[in-house]
Amino acid sequence: MTAPAATLVSWFRGLRWYLREVTGESAYDRYVERERHQHPGEAVLDRRAFERRRQDLVGSQPQQRCC
């Protein structure tokens, strides 16, 4: 790969990483990693169940939006 192409790919990967993190899309991956690390061998929630739990939790702690 040429240098500019590599830079472009690296920028794109950075942007994708940032958007996934900032929107919470990567929350499930982190959860799975965390559970595997802390409770190896135990079952983890599937994505649907995890996202439900996460959404319901947001509902019980609404974040203030400013002016």
Place this chain on the structure above:
Amino acid sequence: MTTTVNPPPPPSTEDGRRRPDAKQVAIWSAVSVFAAVCWGVIALVRDEQISALWLLGAALGSYAIGYRFYSKFIAHRVLGLDDTRATPAERLDNGVDFEPTDRRVLFGHHFAAIAGAGPLVGPVLAAQMGYLPGTIWIIVGVIVAGAVQDMVILFLSMRRDGKSLGQMARDEIGPVGGIAALVGVFAIMIILLAVLALVVVNAMAESPWATFSIAMTIPIALFMGFYLRVIRPGRVLETTAIGVALLLLALIAGGWIEGSALADTFTLSKEALVLCLVIYGFVASVLPVWMLLTPRDYLSTFMKIGTIMLLAFGMVLARPLLQNEAVTDFAINGDGPVFAGSLFPFVFITIACGALSGFHALIASGTTPKMIEKESQVRLIGYGGMLAESFVAVSAIIAASIIDPGLYYAMNAPAALMGDSVQSASEAVATLGFSISPDQLAAAAAAVEEETLVSRTGGAPTLAIGMSQIFSAAFGGGLQAFWYHFAIMFEALFILTTVDAGTRVGRFMLQDTLGNVYKPMRDVSWRPGVYATSAIVVGGWGYFLYVGVTDPLGGINQLFPLFGIANQLLAAIALTVATTLLIKHGKLKWAWVTGIPLAWDATVTLTASYQKVFSDDPKLGFFAQRARFSDALDSGEVLAPAADLDGMRQVVTNTTVDGILAAFFAILVIIVIGDAARVCLRSMRNPETVTTTESPYVRSTLVAPSGMLATKEEKYAMAAAGGDGHDHDQDHDQDHDQDHDHRERR
């Protein structure tokens, strides 16, 4: 390649200072010269239009200097940020509300939470004083007051496991100050929601295009919520992409609606829109968040950040000239039609968000302190986040100052003054000392495909005109009408998000408070409690909103100063808590860092409240206004701008409520400051008796950079700490994805 990492530069000295290096000195000298030149042009060029880019340059140069020097001073000397100390996110990490979050991600969250319509609306209204007073206040205010407040409150809350501002006031000042702060926060929120909702109503009224496209955001958000819950759980990016595409489609469809038979269906009066908003606010706050609030939040955040970047880019491309005067006569005589009162204190009240905003203290003591990874990142997120908001405010004052002043006043003066035709408006603008012909007014409305632009108060339409001019000059294509409605939708979208979220937060606060009296209230799943408290909150802002749209004197004109006063008084409470805590921590010699902004803010706000309550001028003082109308009412007279006796009665009621509120806010703040002064004096006299609720020291094991970009030393430290240490310095300057998994334990 960890083995080839260079050793770090010489370690910092004890107090965090390093010997200056020549390159740094050269760079910062150049930045200072650049900022000074920009300020010089702004200050010295008169009788000639200057480019808006000078304002942008002055702002960016000043921010860079403020961030590099002042925030560093606060970080090291005043607060003593300590990266060996574990943050609550590290100590209490539960993967739910406490979770160490990458600083750049958290910066994004924090910025999205603090920046809303405030920094866009306030500067537009303040443009009636000219572009100079507002710009100076935005830039100087943020560097010495606003960003300092955000940073210090974020720090204090972080050291207390993310306690809220109200809790800190109660724990550190006392029950009286604490209760006053809590009541203040609630009351201020109600006014804030009402004023923001008023801005949206004024932008949508009688505009089928705007009403249709904004109404469509509800089904779009519902669809996104359903998609995320049922069809593709957690796929936020893809859902947001679909949502944004639908949103743009709704925007284009709005243009078709306007020319079609459906136009009448979407042409709503202000009163009808108030009813819609109140019902919407109630339903949105009792529905589960996944249905409406969360997806709407994704949309509005995406639109917000995208549009602001587009605006900055557009300004650089279009290089517009400032049409507004530097300082208008209204700044001195206080007779401006947009809001009454002279430069001091009202510029500092009208521009809250962007310079100093008390509301931020609620965010800085909310979720952000629970997610911060390292103490030193408080500087980037607290101070840096507020600088970014300030930049938005500077963009807004530019957008309002590049449009023709005649058009500006025709749009922003109350309907009672402008009449209801382009002829009457043109004549009224002439009496203000500006000029715009009826044809020009009609042409300006036609260019954005609106029925009329006369008296489209609230700031949003004016901003949208400014933005549409910048965008169509920058990107060409004669799409002014599209850009205008794009800008309206972008503002309405995140105002409605604030209304949703604010109503819900208000409901939780109320439930929590009432729970002290009647236990079941505290249960957030107890439906009667949920409905009752939601109705109280919606009823509160709904009342002020209704009053705002029907007020013969003009709602924005009356309510915006109240909102500004409320927001700045909240800032006074926050700065009081900050100053008290600096003193309690034995940092009396640094207490001026928050003490001076507090003194300034208290002076400005209490002066404004005093004038609003006690001024003899009926244009300015609420009670003088009340006396004038109630005297006339007693003798059966009808005074303009009221149309009949009902209108007269309305003015009397409204001015009474507004006057009492202004006095009430001021008294609350005097109580908090007085109570805090007592606590400060006591801890200065008997330092040994001082107790604070700061959490004890725990050593940190996390390694992460402090600033936006990792320095060489930080990369070295992370590589040394990281077990995997993969390719950390492979591409030296692009650290985007290389340290994203740096949260390795030592």
